[in-house]
Structure formats: C-alpha cells, structure tokens
Amino acid sequence: MNTEDLGNSKILNLLFKPAGMMMGSRLRRRLLDPLKTLQGADIQPGQTVLEVGCGTGFFTIPAAQLIGDQGCLVAMDVLSDYVECVSKKVQSADLRNVHVIKRDALDTGLDAESIDKVLLFGVIPFPALPLSRLLPEMHRVLRPQGTLAVWLFPISGWIPKSIIRSGLFTYISKRNGVHNYRRC
Ligand SMILES: C[S@@+](CC[C@H](N)C(=O)[O-])C[C@H]1O[C@@H](n2cnc3c(N)ncnc32)[C@H](O)[C@@H]1O
Numbered sequence: 434m435n436t437e438d439l440g441n442s443k444i445l446n447l448l449f450k451p452a453g454m455m456m457g458s459r460l461r462r463r464l465l466d467p468l469k470t471l472q473g474a475d476i477q478p479g480q481t482v483l484e485v486g487c488g489t490g491f492f493t494i495p496a497a498q499l500i501g502d503q504g505c506l507v508a509m510d511v512l513s514d515y516v517e518c519v520s521k522k523v524q525s526a527d528l529r530n531v532h533v534i535k536r537d538a539l540d541t542g543l544d545a546e547s548i549d550k551v552l553l554f555g556v557i558p559f560p561a562l563p564l565s566r567l568l569p570e571m572h573r574v575l576r577p578q579g580t581l582a583v584w585l586f587p588i589s590g591w592i593p594k595s596i597i598r599s600g601l602f603t604y605i606s607k608r609n610g611v612h613n614y615r616r617c
Contacts, residue, residue: 434537435537436511436535436536436537436540439511439537439561440511440512440513440535442561445511445512445561453488453489453514453515453518456488456489456491456555457489457490457491461491462491467491467492467495468495468498468499469609470492470554470584470609470611471492471495471496471499471552471611472499472608472609473582473584473607473608473609473610473611473613474552474582474584474611475582475608475613476496476500476550477500477549478499478500478501478503478504479500479501479503479504480500480504480505480549480550481504481505481506481507481547481548481549481550482496482504482505482506482507482549482550482551482552483506483507483509483541483543483548483550483551483552483571483574484496484506484508484509484554485509485538485552485556485567486509486510486511486538486553486554486555486556486559486562487508487509487510487515487519487533488510488515488519489518489519490508490515490518490519490522490523491555492552492554492555493506493508493519493522493523493531493533494522494523494526494528497523497526497528497530497531500530501530502529502530503530504530505530505531505532506530506531506532507531507532507543507548508523508531508532508533508534509533509534509535509536509538509541510533510535510536511535511536511537511538511561513535516533516534516535519533520533538556538562538567538570539562539563539566539567539570540570541570541574543574544574545573545574546573546574546575546576546577546579547574547576548574548575548576548579549575549576549579549580550575550579550580550581550582551571551574551575551579551580551581551582552582552584553567553571553581553582553583553584554582554583554584555585555586557583557585557589557592558589558592564592564595564596564599568596568599568601568602569601571601572601572602572616572617575616577616578615578616579615579616580613580614580615580616581596581602581613581614581615581616582611582612582613582614583596583612583613583614584610584612585612592612593612596614597614600617601616601617602614602615602616602617603615603617
C-alpha cells in the first residue's frame, strides 16, 4: 500500500481521528509531561531527529525546542489531517527547524544515514507499523552512531526485547520511561 492509500484507509482514519482529541488533551498533559519524557531520549541541540507518527504534535513542539535553531526535526505522519494540524502548530510557534511530512514510516524516502535520532513515541505496537519492516527502515536512515528512542504505552512490555532480538539495535538505557538503543 502506498502512502496515499494508507493515509486514506478507512481503518486508520476510524481509529486515529477520534484518538486525536485524546492525544492532545489536558488530561494527557497532566499525566505525562512531554518535555520530561523527551528528556529521557537525550536529544542534543543541533541534532537531526525523525519523529515517526507525530499525530497531533504532542511531542513535536517540545522536541523542536530541545533541538534548537541549529537542529532539524522531521515530523512524519501518514494522515493528512494530522500533518495539517502539526504544520499549523509549527507555524504559529514560528519554528523554522521542523519539517512536517506526510509519509509512510515503512518507506520514508529519507536518505540513508541522515538521521541522528529516531523517536518512536506512542506508535508501536500498531498493525500499520510492523517491527519487521519498521526497524530495518529506521536502521537504514540512522547514522552509524545514531540512536532510537522508544516511548511505549504501558501494555507493550514485550517490545523492548523484540527490538533487541531484531539484531539491528543494542540497548543503552531507560530514562523517564524512554527506552534508548544504539544502531548496530
Ligand atoms: C497513537 S498515535 C500517536 C501520536 C503521537 N506520537 C502521540 O504520542 O501523541 C500513532 C500515530 O502514528 C501514525 N501512523 C500509523 N501508521 C503510520 C505509518 N505507517 N507511517 C507514519 N505514521 C503512521 C498515525 O496516523 C498516528 O498519528
């Protein structure tokens, strides 16, 4: 399925459009501080960071602030509504270091070894993002010393072992609920 078909798929739209309200809700913000969570990913100023499945941008604006003017955040989602929503937020915050793109994360079209850090925040496990295809693509776009940061919903405890078992990443640490891996 190409990006256009995936973005228009009924299942994805049915699932995520109502979820959009929850993603940016005040309750979520009270329960989960996005900046503190992102600090667990050890984002450094000046880095080039890929955020997979940015949704309504809960993590996007604080991530852009951590990266600073010299860095670059590629915020990616497959749903047009979310891409538009995040683009508006980025414009109103006058952030010049964010590129919001509509793309399937399984086939990003990004250059090989062009990214310092990938953020998989609240996006796995999900049928449209099978690890068997997502991890090789993330490995391809990451620089040799690049890192993968994964924030999971509490029910996804088996994911960290699956990432290690892929043989593509080694475990570094868990900080503020974020699992960090280095590209092998
Ligand atoms: C549960 S939401 C999480 C959004 C955001 N990371 C957050 O925590 O608020 C998952 C997001 O992944 C996106 N997504 C699902 N499959 C995708 C794919 N193959 N490529 C890019 N984005 C995808 C969905 O459209 C949705 O916005």
